[in-house]
Amino acid sequence: MDFSIQKKEKDSGRKHFAAAIIGSGPAGLTAAIYLGRSKVETVVFEKVIPGGYVVNVEKIENYPGFVEGIAGEQLGKLYAKHAEKFGAEIKCEEVTKLELNETPFRILTSLGSYTSDSIILATGTSNRKLGIPGEEEFTHKGISFCATCDAPFFEGENVIVVGAGNSGAQESLYLSRFAKHITIVELLEFPTAEPILIDRLNENERIDLLTSHSVTSFNGDKLLSSVDIKDIKSGEIKNIKVKGAFIYAGEVPNNDLVKDALKLDDKGFIVTDERLRTSIGGVFAAGDVRNTPLRQVATSVGDGAIAGHEAYRFLEERK
Amino acid sequence: MGLISEEDRKYLKEEFKNNLKREVKLLYFQQEESASEYSEQTKELLEELASLSNNLSLELESCDNAEKMKSEELTLCPSIKVKSERKGFVNFYGVPAGHEFISLVEAIKDMGSDNLSLPDEVIKDLKEIKERIDIKVFITHGCPYCPGAVRNAHQFSLANEKIKGSMVDANYFGELSMKHRVSSVPHIIINDRNGFMGNLPPSLFLDKVKEALK
Numbered sequence: 123m124d125f126s127i128q129k130k131e132k133d134s135g136r137k138h139f140a141a142a143i144i145g146s147g148p149a150g151l152t153a154a155i156y157l158g159r160s161k162v163e164t165v166v167f168e169k170v171i172p173g174g175y176v177v178n179v180e181k182i183e184n185y186p187g188f189v190e191g192i193a194g195e196q197l198g199k200l201y202a203k204h205a206e207k208f209g210a211e212i213k214c215e216e217v218t219k220l221e222l223n224e225t226p227f228r229i230l231t232s233l234g235s236y237t238s239d240s241i242i243l244a245t246g247t248s249n250r251k252l253g254i255p256g257e258e259e260f261t262h263k264g265i266s267f268c269a270t271c272d273a274p275f276f277e278g279e280n281v282i283v284v285g286a287g288n289s290g291a292q293e294s295l296y297l298s299r300f301a302k303h304i305t306i307v308e309l310l311e312f313p314t315a316e317p318i319l320i321d322r323l324n325e326n327e328r329i330d331l332l333t334s335h336s337v338t339s340f341n342g343d344k345l346l347s348s349v350d351i352k353d354i355k356s357g358e359i360k361n362i363k364v365k366g367a368f369i370y371a372g373e374v375p376n377n378d379l380v381k382d383a384l385k386l387d388d389k390g391f392i393v394t395d396e397r398l399r400t401s402i403g404g405v406f407a408a409g410d411v412r413n414t415p416l417r418q419v420a421t422s423v424g425d426g427a428i429a430g431h432e433a434y435r436f437l438e439e440r441k
Numbered sequence: 442m443g444l445i446s447e448e449d450r451k452y453l454k455e456e457f458k459n460n461l462k463r464e465v466k467l468l469y470f471q472q473e474e475s476a477s478e479y480s481e482q483t484k485e486l487l488e489e490l491a492s493l494s495n496n497l498s499l500e501l502e503s504c505d506n507a508e509k510m511k512s513e514e515l516t517l518c519p520s521i522k523v524k525s526e527r528k529g530f531v532n533f534y535g536v537p538a539g540h541e542f543i544s545l546v547e548a549i550k551d552m553g554s555d556n557l558s559l560p561d562e563v564i565k566d567l568k569e570i571k572e573r574i575d576i577k578v579f580i581t582h583g584c585p586y587c588p589g590a591v592r593n594a595h596q597f598s599l600a601n602e603k604i605k606g607s608m609v610d611a612n613y614f615g616e617l618s619m620k621h622r623v624s625s626v627p628h629i630i631i632n633d634r635n636g637f638m639g640n641l642p643p644s645l646f647l648d649k650v651k652e653a654l655k
Contacts, residue, residue: 123482123538123582125444127546129452170585170640171540177585195540195585214589216642232642233560262625262638271584274612275624345622366624 128172128199134211139165141433142229142238143210144217144379147174148419149409150244151201151210152426153433158208160434165238166205167231169216173198175246175410176419178270180296184316185419197419220379222402239440240433243380243392243400243407244426247373247417252284256340264346265367269293272366273300281366282306282349284337286313290370291323297368298328305362306331307351309371340367375411387413398429406433443489444482450493453546457494461553467491468522470502470510479613480519483536487521490545496553514605517614521545525552529599535610539582544591544608551599559596563643567600574604574650579611579618579628589640590627596643597650629653 141157143150146168157164171177179194188197202212213231221228226237249267251257257265266272273296281301283294286308292315294304306313306323311334313320323329334354341348341361349367352359375391377384385393385401391414392407394400400407408429409422445453467487471480484501491499502509504518513522517534523545524531531552537545550556557564576594580587587608594606611618611626621630629646630636631653641649 123444123479123536125449125486125538125542126446127449127452128543129449169642170589171543173585218642232644233558262628263622264624266625268584268586268625271581271586272625273583274581275618345624 126199128202129206130212133213136163136165136211137234137236138226139163139211139236139238140437141165141240141242142167142227142236143242143244144220144229145174145244145246145376145409145411146172146198146202146212147176147244147246147409147422148197148201149246149422149426149429150174150242151205152423153242153244153408153430154205154210154212154426155208156427156430157434158205158210160430161209162434162437164210165236166210166212167217167229168212168214169232171198171214172202172212174244178268179292180270182419217379220383222380222383222405225404227404240404240436241406242429242433243405243411244409244422244429245376245379245411247375247410249289249369250372250374252337252369252371254337254339256342256346260340260342260346260367263344264342264365265340265369267369269296269368272368273297276301276366278302279365280305280363281368282337282351282362282364283368283370285370285372286310286315286323286331286333287370287372288315288319290368291315291319293368293370294329295319295322295326298326301328301366304329305364307335307337308333309336309354310334337367373410373417377411380405397432398425399432404436444486445489450489453490454493456546456550457497457553460550460556461494461496462555463525463527463553464496464498465523465525465549465553467497467499467549468502468513468524469499470504470506470515470518470520470522472504472519479536483519483521486536490549497549517609517617523548523552527552527555527599528602529595530602530605530607531595531598532605532607534577534607535613537608540585540588541580541582541591541608544588544595547592548595551595557596557599558592559600559643563647564600566647567597567604570601570603572603572654574654575607575632576604576650577607577609577630577633579609579621579623579626579630581611581626584626586640587627590629590646593641593643593646594629597647
């Protein structure tokens with residue numbers, strides 16, 4: 123059992139900051155490091171725990187410098203420690219509303235309200251839902267979006283994973299330590315995970331990959347007991363008995379706070395220029411929540427550096 | 442080397458020094474006959490924690506002591522109840538390891554201080570509650586969303602002593618988890634009947650608690 127702790131610096135009690143970062147994933151905390159080194163009074167708001175979604179990833183193997191990989195939870199802690207070292211204040215409060223129509227910008231949270239001269243949005247993404255019968259009914263009653271949270275409930279059971287991208291592949295490999303058998307259902311004719319992950323799926327006796335198939339319904343009484351899956355090519359529908367389903371079929375941006383205020387692309391991602399400026403001056407976006415061709419820890423870190431630097435420039439130019 | 446790293450010990454010592462304004466007791470009910478690795482490690486952890494502050498102590502009790510369990514209003518064992526002169530039922534059924542370790546540390550700091558990290562309107566609403574409410578938050582150690590829900594339950598109890606807040610290790614208490622159909626966490630059960638899911642901000646968490654009482 124692990125008994126390590128996420129250290130937290132003291133609350134300054136300040137209600138106004140020069141820079142506020144919403145989201146403490148790799149993008150948000152990198153921005154905090156850059157702003158902190160520029161001596162900008164910076165706050166980072168996080169609704170779960172510092173590190174953002176990365177803490178759900180058992181092992182990150184493609185982030186440079188960590189040759190043997192690093193646990194997402196560990197990386198999240200390091201990012202937070204690094205940001206706090208340079209003075210950023212991390213508050214575990216959920217931002218519930220942003221008022222961006224005048225400066226300083228107003229930030230309402232689950233515990234209070236704050237103002238800030240600049241904002242960096244690093245709110246990331248959530249797993250996309252499938253929108254099929256039974257999904258709402260059996261969410262949290264067999265359907266899960268977090269393998270590290272819920273895998274132990276499916277010890278010795280059959281489960282499906284929807285989506286054979288990197289997330290689906292990684293989570294299937296993690297689930298294979300608990301579940302008796304895992305069927306990965308992928309809509310496309312081929313898995314989109316990195317080839318190294320596909321090799322591992324193929325080598326794992328507990329995992330089967332079904333391409334060109336889609337899930338058409340989740341079934342059960344009070345808990346999930348089966349899924350219907352359709353062969354895209356033949357149209358045949360099969361019923362598979364499963365106790366659990368984990369959905370990793372793409373992402374949707376966490377844009378609720380700004381969807382009526384900022385320019386978004388057709389999928390809802392925040393539109394930025396190359397300096398990560400949004401459609402409102404002083405508001406920047408970084409990481410997975412913006413329109414970017416690749417969503418990885420490494421690209422988020424790069425975004426965080428640019429957004430932090432640009433927010434600093436913005437604040438300097440206003441002086 | 443102990444269960445808590447040297448770096449974390451140093452940090453916790455400072456945290457307890459700054460936050461424990463009164464004595465806090467960790468009351469640990471353990472299963473003596475089946476001295477599993479689980480219960481031994483829990484005991485070791487609590488001993489290490491208690492050694493970090495003069496204001497923190499550990500009292501060991503047996504799960505067989507039904508009278509004492511009853512007087513503490515505990516229904517499951519093993520259990521760690523965090524106690525002080527401050528009113529409130531702040532409890533952990535099972536071991537708060539992994540992501541839940543922070544919940545135990547925060548609970549100790551809360552019981553040793555007058556801290557209440559809730560919005561004013563939530564505190565006001567909580568104080569108006571007249572009925573007894575038992576909040577059990579089912580967690581797994583790998584769940585990063587769970588400590589927020591556990592903290593809400595504990596903070597609610599500190600705001601109104603009619604409310605009991607407990608973390609429940611869903612894997613350890615497997616039968617109870619099955620009874621309440623827990624297959625995803627955090628899963629919150631109110632008065633051993635209705636429940637709801639998820640890590641919610643305090644105001645929404647309170648709304649869900651009230652809804653579950655209906």
